[in-house]
Amino acid sequence: MTAIQTTDLVKNYGSIEALKGISFAVNEGEIFGLIGPNGAGKTTTLRVISTLLEITSGTVRVFGYDIQEEPEEVRKQISYLPEEAGAYKNLSGKEYLKFMAQFYSDGRNIQEMIQIGMSISRLGDRITDKVSTYSKGMTRKLLVARALMMEPPLAILDEPTSGLDVINSQEVRKIIRGFARKGSTVLLSSHNMLEVEFLSDRVALIGEGLILDSGSPAELKKKYNAQNLEEVFMEAVTHE
Amino acid sequence: MSKFTTILIKEMKDLLRDPKIVVGMIVVPLLMFPAMGAMFRTGIESAEQKTQIAVIDLDNQAFSQAFIAALENSPGVSLYDVDSNNVEEGIQKAESAEVKVLMVIPEGFTADIQNASGTEIEVYTIVEGLGMGEVISTARVDEIIKGINRSLSEKVIQEQIPTMNPAKVLDPITAKSVTIVQGKRVNVSPTIIAGLISSQSFIVPVVLMVMILFVAQMAATSMATEKENKTLETLLTLPVSRISILAGKMGGTAVVSLIAAVAYIIGFSYYMSAFQFDSQEIPISMEDIGLSITPIGFLLLGISIFMAVLAALSLAMILAVFTQDVRSAQSLVSFTIMPLVFPAMILVFADINSLPTALRYVLLVLPFSHPTIAANAVVLKNYAMVLGGIAYLAVFTLCVLYIAARMFSTERVITAKITFRRKKGNRNP
Numbered sequence: 001m002t003a004i005q006t007t008d009l010v011k012n013y014g015s016i017e018a019l020k021g022i023s024f025a026v027n028e029g030e031i032f033g034l035i036g037p038n039g040a041g042k043t044t045t046l047r048v049i050s051t052l053l054e055i056t057s058g059t060v061r062v063f064g065y066d067i068q069e070e071p072e073e074v075r076k077q078i079s080y081l082p083e084e085a086g087a088y089k090n091l092s093g094k095e096y097l098k099f100m101a102q103f104y105s106d107g108r109n110i111q112e113m114i115q116i117g118m119s120i121s122r123l124g125d126r127i128t129d130k131v132s133t134y135s136k137g138m139t140r141k142l143l144v145a146r147a148l149m150m151e152p153p154l155a156i157l158d159e160p161t162s163g164l165d166v167i168n169s170q171e172v173r174k175i176i177r178g179f180a181r182k183g184s185t186v187l188l189s190s191h192n193m194l195e196v197e198f199l200s201d202r203v204a205l206i207g208e209g210l211i212l213d214s215g216s217p218a219e220l221k222k223k224y225n226a227q228n229l230e231e232v233f234m235e236a237v238t239h240e
Numbered sequence: 241m242s243k244f245t246t247i248l249i250k251e252m253k254d255l256l257r258d259p260k261i262v263v264g265m266i267v268v269p270l271l272m273f274p275a276m277g278a279m280f281r282t283g284i285e286s287a288e289q290k291t292q293i294a295v296i297d298l299d300n301q302a303f304s305q306a307f308i309a310a311l312e313n314s315p316g317v318s319l320y321d322v323d324s325n326n327v328e329e330g331i332q333k334a335e336s337a338e339v340k341v342l343m344v345i346p347e348g349f350t351a352d353i354q355n356a357s358g359t360e361i362e363v364y365t366i367v368e369g370l371g372m373g374e375v376i377s378t379a380r381v382d383e384i385i386k387g388i389n390r391s392l393s394e395k396v397i398q399e400q401i402p403t404m405n406p407a408k409v410l411d412p413i414t415a416k417s418v419t420i421v422q423g424k425r426v427n428v429s430p431t432i433i434a435g436l437i438s439s440q441s442f443i444v445p446v447v448l449m450v451m452i453l454f455v456a457q458m459a460a461t462s463m464a465t466e467k468e469n470k471t472l473e474t475l476l477t478l479p480v481s482r483i484s485i486l487a488g489k490m491g492g493t494a495v496v497s498l499i500a501a502v503a504y505i506i507g508f509s510y511y512m513s514a515f516q517f518d519s520q521e522i523p524i525s526m527e528d529i530g531l532s533i534t535p536i537g538f539l540l541l542g543i544s545i546f547m548a549v550l551a552a553l554s555l556a557m558i559l560a561v562f563t564q565d566v567r568s569a570q571s572l573v574s575f576t577i578m579p580l581v582f583p584a585m586i587l588v589f590a591d592i593n594s595l596p597t598a599l600r601y602v603l604l605v606l607p608f609s610h611p612t613i614a615a616n617a618v619v620l621k622n623y624a625m626v627l628g629g630i631a632y633l634a635v636f637t638l639c640v641l642y643i644a645a646r647m648f649s650t651e652r653v654i655t656a657k658i659t660f661r662r663k664k665g666n667r668n669p
Contacts, residue, residue, distance in 0.1 A: 047654075051476075051477060052476055052477060052654055053651045054650065054651045072479070075477055075479045075480075076479040078477065079477075080473070080474065080477040081474075082473045082474060084470050085470050085471070085473065086469040086470035086471050087469075087471065088250070088254050088469070088471060089469060090253070090254045090257035090258055091250070091254065091257075095253075099250050102241060102246045103243055103246065103478045103479055104479065130257075143474075
């Protein structure tokens with residue numbers, strides 16, 4: 001089944017065209033990466049699919065649900081991690097996870113979700129401390145745990161390792177891989193193309209609001225005769 | 241637990257754990273106002289301590305002795321013996337003994353009173369500071385002289401015209417007041433009734449103003465914190481309706497701001513009680529003059545206040561959506577809500593119907609005037625006025641709620657922004 005189907009997606013902010021008609025499909029169970037430089041339209045694409053932004057034209061379907069017609073159904077399928085996200089500073093890490101788990105409690109065990117979240121976050125005893133005492137890395141790991149603990153059909157992760165050091169970034173990547181192995185779909189964006197290459201089954205190259213090319217990292221590297229996705233991206237931009 | 245309740249509880253927990261809110265809006269009013277009141281009380285009480293008065297009696301006859309005896313018997317006065325007949329020496333002695341007042345009774349004092357030719361005593365007051373104590377001492381001396389004057393007058397009248405009642409000679413006319421309120425006659429002066437009504441009509445506008453400002457500030461803080469801490473986007477992508485998010489945030493904010501408002505009012509009433517000294521009990525109640533509030537009146541007043549609070553909450557939420565951080569949200573809300581709330585304070589001093597037409601219409605258009613108008617109207621049982629106000633508030637509140645709900649249902653909750661652009665021409669070179 002197709003997890004996400006975007007067709008001719010256009011998004012304007014006033015007179016600024018952020019997305020100029022992008023189309024791509026994400027299959028269920030795969031990790032799909034959007035790569036491109038800052039300002040290319042990655043975050044806008046993710047915010048549209050997450051039902052935060054309205055589309056100017058085109059269509060987006062998530063597991064068959066139209067994001068404009070059935071946004072509340074779409075929200076039941078997704079879990080979104082914004083690039084610049086925070087947690088409630090006056091709650092403890094555990095309370096934050098509990099607060100979030102309660103929204104997914106329909107027929108599911110809240111305690112089990114919290115346990116999964118605690119295990120993903122790897123915050124140990126600090127999970128009972130107030131979020132205001134966490135470092136940036138700890139907060140990000142808590143947020144990743146929050147996004148994945150309810151095992152949503154689709155996780156939308158915007159720059160999942162944003163602000164993390166090398167060790168924490170590695171950890172988060174492993175977590176995302178493990179999550180996808182359980183059958184969930186992941187749509188992620190990053191300007192770190194090596195990270196996306198490591199994580200993604202397929203990628204789409206995005207620049208100036210347009211999809212430049214898409215395919216598996218291996219296919220793209222072969223097509224552009226490149227060593228890595230960074231080189232692929234530079235080649236794709238030149239071809240445009 | 242419903243998703244609305246989950247958000248409501250989180251909201252309360254988050255706000256009540258914020259040290260700025262707990263200290264600034266709950267603890268400080270509870271401690272600061274009573275502490276300020278206690279300080280005032282201590283200052284006034286210390287000023288009210290016995291006033292020491294030194295007297296130089298250059299007359300030493302019947303009336304000067306009677307004067308000194310009356311002084312001695314005056315409450316709050318103790319006499320100090322300067323043991324001198326010289327004014328300058330007396331002042332020096334009084335000053336060194338920290339006695340603030342020196343009275344000099346002249347020679348011929350008794351004779352002048354007996355001849356009814358009038359006399360004069362000299363009162364020297366030593367002022368060392370500008371505190372309340374100095375003012376109270378001076379005021380007390382004036383009161384004492386007034387009292388002694390009266391008793392001396394009575395004494396003279398009694399001596400001169402033993403057949404007459406001195407009190408009746410001094411006050412031949414007394415007034416018996418009958419005030420007609422709402423067709424009911426009561427044997428008290430209109431001043432007492434006005435005092436009674438104003439003490440009641442003062443409470444609602446003040447309490448309401450505090451409540452609305454607290455509610456609006458708290459709602460703005462709650463919404464702007466979500467934006468400032470970057471938690472709003474996540475919240476809006478959860479499987480919960482936007483209306484539940486809005487309602488949960490408004491409910492949690494309302495509960496916490498009501499706690500803060502109660503803390504403020506308790507603290508403020510302690511503060512005000514510091515100024516009530518030996519206040520004479522009003523010899524009549526609102527029930528006696530047919531101005532009590534019926535249960536229906538209370539219900540209508542409650543509905544009116546509830547609507548106003550709801551309107552303030554929604555308005556603050558909408559305004560906060562346009563800002564990016566807590567400080568700008570609080571400023572924007574203050575600038576917007578305060579001009580809507582303050583005009584209602586006019587109604588503490590004047591009835592809506594006695595105001596100039598233009599001002600009356602301005603007050604009727606402002607939503608937050610209506611609970612204050614209702615507070616007076618329910619006393620006078622003018623329920624049509626109250627119901628009209630409730631209907632207007634309901635329409636206003638529904639419009640504001642609708643706009644808030646619309647904003648939460650669209651991307652504007654994320655993208656709306658007020659930018660304050662500086663005009664190029666205004667820049668300094």
